[in-house]
Amino acid sequence: MTRSTTDEAAVPPLPSPKERRRLREAKSLSEKEVAAAVGVTRATVRSWETGRASPRGRKRALYAKLIAPEPAVKPPAVKPSVVKPPAVTPEAGAAAVPEAAAAAVPEAPDLPVAPPVPEAPPAAPPADPPPAPAPAPNSDTRSGAEAPDERRVSPAEAFDELYARTAPGLVRQTYLLTGRRALARESVERAFELAWQRWPEVAVDRDPAGWVRAAAYEYAMSPWHRLRRTHRQPDAPPTEPGKRALFDALLDLPPAYRRTLLLYDGVGLDLPETAAETEASTPAAAGRLMTARAAVAERLPELADAAPAEQSALLHDRIGGLARAEHVPVPRPARAVRTGSENKARLWTRAAVAGVALLIAVTGLTLHTAPTHYEQPISPPERVGGVPPRGGPQKLTAQDLKLQKSLSEQLAHGPERLVPQLE
Structure with missing residues (x-):
């Protein structure tokens, strides 16, 4: 056994998260x-x-073996039955066998040859074996090279085919989920943009349409849309009384119950797939479904007395009729969605590169302007006691100021000089 074979056996491949469940x-x-x-x-x-985590090592091997599907039981190979020659009665004589009959009996050493029977009809030739069944169209009968009449489909063509097949119906489903036409179109286009960014993952998924549907529902049911002015209130309900009652009943349900009812009775998924897409257990999804049906049956009298199977069929018809009757906006062409997805990815990439460059520049500027040595901080001041106050001239009073002003205005003559005289 080579090393690559050993590695593949040690790390078995796992299906997608929804397929695991x-x-x-x-x-x-x-x-x-x-x-x-x-x-x-x-x-x-x-x-x-x-899909938030994936097993590794020994746990991965145990988990893969535990959820591995049962191998298909092949029918037992039918061995061709050996036609025994007819029994010979004692009354039969030993006559010569015609050449045709003798040629039809094989001369096997382990099979006893019966005595010839007079005038016996020649043995019938063995039936032709059935032709080998033709290989299925999807079976991989090629060895390294494609058939000359097959054309390889590009990722863009596969995405466009998925978009053209599922986008219009998905917009109608999202409208029933939110009650807002513009939000339904925006959610579907946003989901397909995300699918194109992750196309290698979506292309190999077991249900690519389900992957896009889950992404569109998650975006449409985000509570942040309530902060947007254009999506605060739902659009005008249908004018027909029956469709309006169903529309109001759907919007009055909690988001999780509404989504469960729409997936099971509207889209037609089974209960395990509905539970997996809503990220709930199967009993919880069943409880939500029964509660949602009971709430809708209160608004629609024809569902109250119907059996569960009849309720599912009636709801499927009514929800489908409501979705087809409403005029929802047509999504953009697939090429525009792909171009928008690429432009957004390019914009976010440039923004990330610019952010990293700005962070590097700020870090470099900080390192350049930062001090290169430690400067001891100045100690805070402290109050000193026992020192006399600073001496000096006192503050002049009003009388002192008046005298000072008068002296400054008058000339300083002083007394006259005394001259001594002789007597």
Whole structure:
């Protein structure tokens, strides 16, 4: 065994997160049972099934073996039955066998040759074996090279085909989920832009349309849209009373219940797939579905007395009719969505590069202007006691100021000089 074969056996491939949950529920295994078998917690198993984490090493091998689908049971190979020659009665004589009959019986050493029978009909020739079944169109019968009549589909063509097939219907579904036409179109275009950015991941997904639908629903149900002025209030409801009652009943449901009802009775998913897309357990999804049906049945009298199967069929028809009757905006062409996605990715890349460059420049400026040596800080002042106040002339009074002014205005003559006289 080569090293590459050993590595592949040590790290088995895992399906997508949604497929992991489907395989686990197909085997009737709970999260607790899987966690106990692998040796982890239920939260870890839940994170594996939602795509937030992925197992590694020995746990990956155990988990992959635990959820691996059962191999298809092949029918047992039917061996060709050996036609025994007819039994010979004692009354039959030993006559010569016609040449045709003798040629039809093979001369095998382990099979006894019966005595010839007089006037026996020649043995029928063995039936022709059935022709080998033709290989299926999807089976990989090529060895390294493609068939000459097949054309390789580019990623852009595959994306455009998915967009043209699912975008219009997805806009109508999102409108029933939010009640806002502009938000429905924006959510679908935003989901396809994200899908084009992650196209290698979306292209190999088991359900690419479901991947885009989940992204569109998550964006449309974001509570931050309430802060936007254009999406604070839903659009005008339908004018027909029956459609308006269903429309109001859907919008009055909590978002999680509304999404569960729309996926199960509107889109037509089964219960495990609905639970996986809403990131809830199967019993929780079933409870939400029953509660949502009961709330809608209060608004629609024809659903109150119907059986669960009839309720599902009626809701499917009514929701489909409501979605087709409403005039929702047509999404942009696929090429415009791809171009917008590439422009946004390019813009965010340039913004990230500019942010990193600005951070490097600020760091360099800080290092350049920072002091290169330590300067001892000046100690804070302290109050000193026992020192006499500073001496000096006192403050002049009003009388002193008046005298000073008068002296400054008059000339300083002084007394006359005394001259001595002789007597």
